[in-house]
Structures are given as structure tokens and as C-alpha cells.
Amino acid sequence: MVFRVLIFGSLAREFSCASIAVDVPDNASVRDVNEALAVRYPHKSTFFRGARLAVNHSFRSADVPLRAGDEIALIELVGGG
């Protein structure tokens, strides 16, 4: 299944795009998406492995299987001010 992971803020500027496509097996979970991102971008693998992903606008357990059409968003805030 291919998902477009929405990205925001400084990450979106760094990547010059608003989402990143990842291809994961059927029944993949959020954790598999984190891992696929980490493998695809080895220079930021630690960041992508630890990043929080929301599915359909909420956080959920990392091992629940995803379904086609789920909206995935990378919610990693820089915090501060």
C-alpha cells in the first residue's frame, strides 16, 4: 500500500514538499511507516523512527494495521516560544 505522509513546518521546508510517499506491505502498521521512512532517508533515520504519526487525525497504538485511504500525518513539533 502506498501512503502519502503529510509533513509540515521546517520538515516540509527542508523537503520542499507537503508529503512523502511511502510504500509498505498490506497490514502494515504505523510502526512500519516510521521504519520505511527511516530506511528511505538514512541521514534522518533516528528522527523518522521516533517521529509521532497521526492516523486520521488522532494518535493510536503503533501496531494497529493501517487501511487504504488512511490519512497519515507526521506530528513532530519543534516546540519553543
Add this chain to the structure above:
Amino acid sequence: MVFRVLIFGSLAREFSCASIAVDVPDNASVRDVNEALAVRYPHKSTFFRGARLAVNHSFRSADVPLRAGDEIALIELVGGG
């Protein structure tokens, strides 16, 4: 010297007056006024011994001599709300 010690709040209501006259020797200090109040009202001696007294609208060291005409006020707040 006779001073009229200004009192406020629940203490003023309890005493049904706005000040208490105390007679202290010349060169008496704030501490002597506390003591004179405590002796005069033995049922509240602990309160009067510990009460903060302002002289001419500020707090000062307890052993500075008072002068005739100094305005003494008992600033003991109940605190709360």
C-alpha cells in the same frame, strides 16, 4: 508618650474601634508598643507580641526609638481569598 495604634479589619470590629491608645516611656521602640499592647490585652498577648507595626507607613527595625507624632498602624492581615 501616648500613641494611638491604628487597627483595621476584623480586629477593629472585635474592638469596636479604629485605634488603641498605648502609653509607653520616652524613647520607646516598636517592640515596646507590641509589649504594651500584649500586657494591656492579656487574652490576645501572643497576637499583639507578634503583630507587625508600621511606623509612618513603613516597616522598620523593631528597636528604633519612636518620636511623638509618629503614626503607628497594626498591619496584621488575615490573608486568604
Add this chain to the structure above:
Amino acid sequence: MSATVRIIDGAIGDPAPVLPLDAQFGAAIVFDGVVRSDEGGRTIRALAYEVYEPMASNMLAELGREMLAKHGLVAIMVEHSRGEVPVGQRSFRLTVHALHRAEALAAVGEFIDRMKRDVPIWKTALHDSPPATS
């Protein structure tokens, strides 16, 4: 940096006197103290504030300047009622401008704690009818 004190007869008006926002501070807090209907477990109709002046204003200003310095505030303004303030009305307002929220929140908490402990202002609960006597 400025510290301003106003003692107001009766309830403090609404809305807050708007200090101009500016790009120097990131956090502005307006704290309103409101007279509650329940005072010490009994229903009241108002609080009466007795303010020993000028000592009270002097101490509020001094406390304001101390908070400015200690917390690095940009501005602080305190308003306190004198006399009768009905239930549901404002008797106190503290306005603080600071670079960041942490300083602003700390200053508000510390100012009010110190004011309640040290500044010569006394309050008396006013009831609809005097308590029954035997």
C-alpha cells in the same frame, strides 16, 4: 519598564485598560479577582475593602518594581478596589507583560501571594441580613 498602581473606589470597570501590544514582549497576562458569593461557607452580597493609604499604594508599587526586576518584566499594572464591591464584580486586576510566559506566570503568582500577605488591605464580608443573635 513600568510599574503602575491604581486604587479604585468600588468595583473595577470592564474591560481591562488595554496596554498597547508591542513587539517587545511575547506574553501578556490580565488577572481578574472577582468577588465570589461564597465566603467562608456563607453566602454574602459584597466584600468591603479597607485600604490603609498611602502605605498600601506604596507597597504595591514597590512590589511591582521588585517583580519587574526579579522576573525581567516589561510592564506591570495593579488595580485594587477600596470600599464595597458586590458579588460577581471585579475587585482586583493585575496586568503583566513579559518576554515569555514563564516569567509572566511566575510574576502573577508571586505578586498576589505577597500582596495578600503584606499589603495593608483588609476585606470584610457583607451579608444580606445580620447573623441571628440569641
Add this chain to the structure above:
Amino acid sequence: MSATVRIIDGAIGDPAPVLPLDAQFGAAIVFDGVVRSDEGGRTIRALAYEVYEPMASNMLAELGREMLAKHGLVAIMVEHSRGEVPVGQRSFRLTVHALHRAEALAAVGEFIDRMKRDVPIWKTALHDSPPATS
């Protein structure tokens, strides 16, 4: 008890929407977040806020309800800007009503800390001119 959330395009207006004072609460805090001219040591002209909706509003409302319950608040209202907010303008306002000041102050501090950590709102500094490139 109520928790209200509003996302506003651009800067948040002045003055605060006045929640009616009433005799049930003793403390009301209005916290304003203002865009400062200095962001990360560099002068900016504005911040642009990106808000991931409806997740951001949902989380702000949930956080508001959590603060209501945890701190026993009477009411909480949060407003946050989306899009561009110039320096010196308000991008955030939190209004809290509580019985006592301690709960109100604690709720304001905790709400903002949690919001910055968890709620999907991102800010970007906008400069007058792009940084020089070699």
C-alpha cells in the same frame, strides 16, 4: 463548565471577548501570546502558523476539557491564529475562569506547555528579505 476553541485567520483581535463575570469564580486569567520581533536571535516581520485541522482543534478542545476536569475550572476558551501574524500582534489567547487563582495559574501554564508539545501547529519566521546566499 465549558471548553471553547476558535481558530482565527491572521492576528487575533483586541479586546478580549468578554466572558461575563459571575459570582461562581474568583479568578479570571486572560493570557495573550504576542509575536515578538526577535525570533531565534534574528529580526522577523511576522510568524506564519500552519494548523493541521481538524486535529488541532480537536486536541485543543480535548486539552481544554482535561484542564477543566483536572483543575476544577469553571470555563476555558482558547483562540489560535492560522496564517500570517505580524510582529506585535496577538497569535494566541487563553481565557480561564476558576474558583481560585492557584488553579487558574496552574491551568494556564499546563495548557500552554501541552499545546506547544502536542498540538499540530507549526510556526515559520518570515523575514523582510531572504537570507543572503553565496
